[in-house]
Amino acid sequence: MHIAEGVLSGPVIAAGFAVTAVGVGIGLKKLDFEHIAETGILAATFFVASLVHVPVGPSSAHLILNGVIGLLLGWAAFPAIAVALLLQAVFFQFGGFTTLGVNTAIMALPAVVCFYLFAPLLKKPGKIASTAAFSCGLLAVFLSAVLLGGALYFSNENFFEVATIAISTHIPIMIIEGFITLFCIGFLKKVRPEMLP
Amino acid sequence: MRKQFIIFFLFFLGWGFFCAGPVQAHRVNVFAWVEENTIYTTAKFSGGKVARESRIEVYDSQKQLLLKGLTDNQGAFSFPVPKIDNLEIIVEAGTGHRGSWQIKKSELTLATETEKTKNNDSPASNRPASSLKPQAKTVTTRTVTAATPGPQISSEELENIVRKVVNKSLNEKLHPLLLMLSEIRNPDPGLKDILGGLGYIFGLVGIVAYIKSRKQPSASSQNLKS
Numbered sequence: 001m002h003i004a005e006g007v008l009s010g011p012v013i014a015a016g017f018a019v020t021a022v023g024v025g026i027g028l029k030k031l032d033f034e035h036i037a038e039t040g041i042l043a044a045t046f047f048v049a050s051l052v053h054v055p056v057g058p059s060s061a062h063l064i065l066n067g068v069i070g071l072l073l074g075w076a077a078f079p080a081i082a083v084a085l086l087l088q089a090v091f092f093q094f095g096g097f098t099t100l101g102v103n104t105a106i107m108a109l110p111a112v113v114c115f116y117l118f119a120p121l122l123k124k125p126g127k128i129a130s131t132a133a134f135s136c137g138l139l140a141v142f143l144s145a146v147l148l149g150g151a152l153y154f155s156n157e158n159f160f161e162v163a164t165i166a167i168s169t170h171i172p173i174m175i176i177e178g179f180i181t182l183f184c185i186g187f188l189k190k191v192r193p194e195m196l197p
Numbered sequence: 198m199r200k201q202f203i204i205f206f207l208f209f210l211g212w213g214f215f216c217a218g219p220v221q222a223h224r225v226n227v228f229a230w231v232e233e234n235t236i237y238t239t240a241k242f243s244g245g246k247v248a249r250e251s252r253i254e255v256y257d258s259q260k261q262l263l264l265k266g267l268t269d270n271q272g273a274f275s276f277p278v279p280k281i282d283n284l285e286i287i288v289e290a291g292t293g294h295r296g297s298w299q300i301k302k303s304e305l306t307l308a309t310e311t312e313k314t315k316n317n318d319s320p321a322s323n324r325p326a327s328s329l330k331p332q333a334k335t336v337t338t339r340t341v342t343a344a345t346p347g348p349q350i351s352s353e354e355l356e357n358i359v360r361k362v363v364n365k366s367l368n369e370k371l372h373p374l375l376l377m378l379s380e381i382r383n384p385d386p387g388l389k390d391i392l393g394g395l396g397y398i399f400g401l402v403g404i405v406a407y408i409k410s411r412k413q414p415s416a417s418s419q420n421l422k423s
Contacts, residue, residue: 002224003293004224004225004293004294004295004296005295006287006297007289007293007295028405031405031409032409033406033410036402036405036406036409037406039405040399040401040402040405043398043401044394044395044399047391047394047398048391048395051386051391083397083401084394087394087397087398088394091386091390091391091393091394092224092386092394093224094224099293148292148293152292152293162291162292162293165291165292166292169292
């Protein structure tokens with residue numbers, strides 16, 4: 001899910017940074033004192049989760065966890081993911097500095113979208129909440145794959161098939177993340193319900 | 198409650214550490230080296246999984262595309278030296294994965310020079326059989342009578358022959374070594390990197406908390422006053 005240096009065209013890089021700047025701005029403004037520690041912990045989780053890989057075909061896909069991060073943080077997912085991606089670029093050479101904006105937008109935008117779609121459903125009882133949590137994990141990765149395809153498509157027309165490849169290689173990840181989100185939300189509901197939106 | 202949350206978080210962290218070793222990373226590396234007149238490239242995702250059927254493109258110092266090709270099932274691709282220049286080899290493994298490797302001009306000139314000496318040498322070995330025969334004879338006689346000098350092989354020819362043999366065996370020996378080097382040059386994220394990154398994140402949390410706490414009417418100071 002990390003786009004490397006030198007793949008994207010100038011306008012796409014600029015658009016990525018613009019979206020990320022706005023997202024991080026809103027995220028930091030909405031971030032209140034009580035949620036700073038939570039944001040940091042989830043940023044750390046995202047940072048480490050990218051090392052958990054599932055080999056798929058010629059490529060390999062890794063956990064993203066943007067669904068659960070979005071669900072718990074809302075707009076604060078933007079600064080959390082941006083910081084984690086920056087550190088991944090520095091320490092792991094995943095992605096790159098010029099592509100930081102695009103990569104953040106690819107992973108954080110679906111997180112925010114999923115927050116608005118699924119957060120209200122979590123308060124509903126039983127199966128509805130569980131289904132919402134599962135769908136949140138699944139949809140966030142799906143949307144990221146679509147955005148990845150879009151970013152590459154606008155950079156190079158040869159990349160049109162990329163969206164399909166990105167989605168198909170991420171199908172196992174989507175299912176795994178659906179279960180992880182389901183498990184996380186179920187766990188937090190029992191132990192720390194005040195953490196849920 | 199809080200304890201359980203921390204245990205959950207630590208479990209996740211531990212999982213990350215556990216999986217950091219043998220898995221594939223989301224980064225593709227390409228490594229290239231010159232042997233005689235051929236450039237060999239190998240493309241791998243860091244962690245060791247080879248990048249199959251990935252596009253390889255070779256550019257010169259003017260960013261002109263010289264040639265392109267696909268890696269095989271072992272992630273390897275080789276081609277004859279297209280140009281004596283600073284070359285950039287780029288691998289694109291799809292969905293935004295890209296890596297590059299530079300080959301310096303000096304590396305290529307060195308390799309092609311040894312190739313030239315070989316070419317100079319080859320007419321010598323293709324000499325008519327008659328001129329070779331006496332050499333063979335002298336060699337055999339030399340074994341019998343060590344005192345007889347063998348004037349037919351000039352020192353230059355001998356040097357070329359030795360160089361050729363040494364080059365060949367060196368190449369054979371160096372090949373696996375170069376492959377090993379490619380893995381060392383592109384290390385996987387290790388414990389140090391993970392802990393370093395986590396340290397930065399927690400440091401940033403502290404900074405943000407500090408800034409936000411200064412902006413807010415301090416709850417603790419109000420408590421102290423009351």
